[in-house]
Amino acid sequence: MAAIYQYCSLFITLTLMLTIIGKPALVMGTFQPSPWTLAHATFYGDETASATMGGACGYGNLFVNGYGTDTAALSSTLFNNGYACGTCYQIKCVQSSACNTNVPYTTVTATNICPPNWSQASDNGGWCNPPRSHFDMSKPAFMKIAQWKAGIVPVMYRRVPCVRSEGFRFSFQGNGYWLLVYVMNVGGGGDIANMWVKGSRTGWISMSHNWGASYQAFATLSGQTLSFKITSYTTKETIIAWNVAPSNWGAGLTYSTHVNFH
Numbered sequence: 001m002a003a004i005y006q007y008c009s010l011f012i013t014l015t016l017m018l019t020i021i022g023k024p025a026l027v028m029g030t031f032q033p034s035p036w037t038l039a040h041a042t043f044y045g046d047e048t049a050s051a052t053m054g055g056a057c058g059y060g061n062l063f064v065n066g067y068g069t070d071t072a073a074l075s076s077t078l079f080n081n082g083y084a085c086g087t088c089y090q091i092k093c094v095q096s097s098a099c100n101t102n103v104p105y106t107t108v109t110a111t112n113i114c115p116p117n118w119s120q121a122s123d124n125g126g127w128c129n130p131p132r133s134h135f136d137m138s139k140p141a142f143m144k145i146a147q148w149k150a151g152i153v154p155v156m157y158r159r160v161p162c163v164r165s166e167g168f169r170f171s172f173q174g175n176g177y178w179l180l181v182y183v184m185n186v187g188g189g190g191d192i193a194n195m196w197v198k199g200s201r202t203g204w205i206s207m208s209h210n211w212g213a214s215y216q217a218f219a220t221l222s223g224q225t226l227s228f229k230i231t232s233y234t235t236k237e238t239i240i241a242w243n244v245a246p247s248n249w250g251a252g253l254t255y256s257t258h259v260n261f262h
């Protein structure tokens with residue numbers, strides 16, 4: 001009887017705790033890997049991966065911003081107008097003698113677009129032309145799964161949760177009347193559907209998708225502490241990052257948080 005009572009009170013305590021910290025929504029929102037799917041992979045740039053910096057997602061210097069060389073440019077079919085920026089993929093080389101058989105797969109983050117080239121056939125150089133699913137990987141990432149001399153290899157890929165330490169990072173551009181924010185280090189699905197900003201003297205202001213992983217608000221926000229609300233594109237989970245930037249925030253600065261998707 002005592003054991004049952006203890007069990008019940010533990011259950012009630014747990015339920016109460018979960019209700020307070022909103023854990024059930026978090027569990028439901030956790031992104032699950034997609035099935036393995038066939039595609040192809042090439043690489044761009046050289047071993048330094050310098051060509052991958054400043055990609056179409058707007059992450060700038062990938063070393064400074066934590067993405068390193070484990071990155072890929074996605075064909076427009078996968079890029080989804082930039083909504084796929086920050087998404088993560090396991091990629092394994094298949095059906096080629098150039099595959100590194102000692103490596104099961106490598107994991108990359110989408111940081112760039114591989115644009116179509118309509119002067120090349122989609123089966124002869126125009127690898128990124130729609131409707132192809134294609135990964136143009138950094139050379140160091142490609143070399144983990146295949147010999148680079150192969151140029152192009154068939155791969156199996158699947159979307160996986162992005163494992164990020166620490167929280168969202170917000171990199172600011174713009175001015176007191178126009179705020180452009182690049183969102184980096186997004187965990188879980190890695191992607192963003194909607195975003196809002198709140199100044200200490202405003203309500204929540206919806207931000208519009210600018211390009212890549214950047215969102216903008218045309219509003220007077222100078223001299224105000226800024227908070228952000230973000231909804232995941234994949235899981236629809238919403239997180240609020242309170243008081244991200246102090247009232248003397250400035251363009252060109254990056255602000256860290258302690259909240260993230262998982």
Ligand SMILES: *[C@@H]1O[C@H](CO)[C@@H](O)[C@H](O)[C@H]1NC(C)=O
Nearest residue numbers: 115116117118119120125126
């Ligand atoms: C597109 O393909 C043509 C033909 O191979 C090539 O000359 C051109 O440089 C390519 N364009 C880009 C942007 O890569």
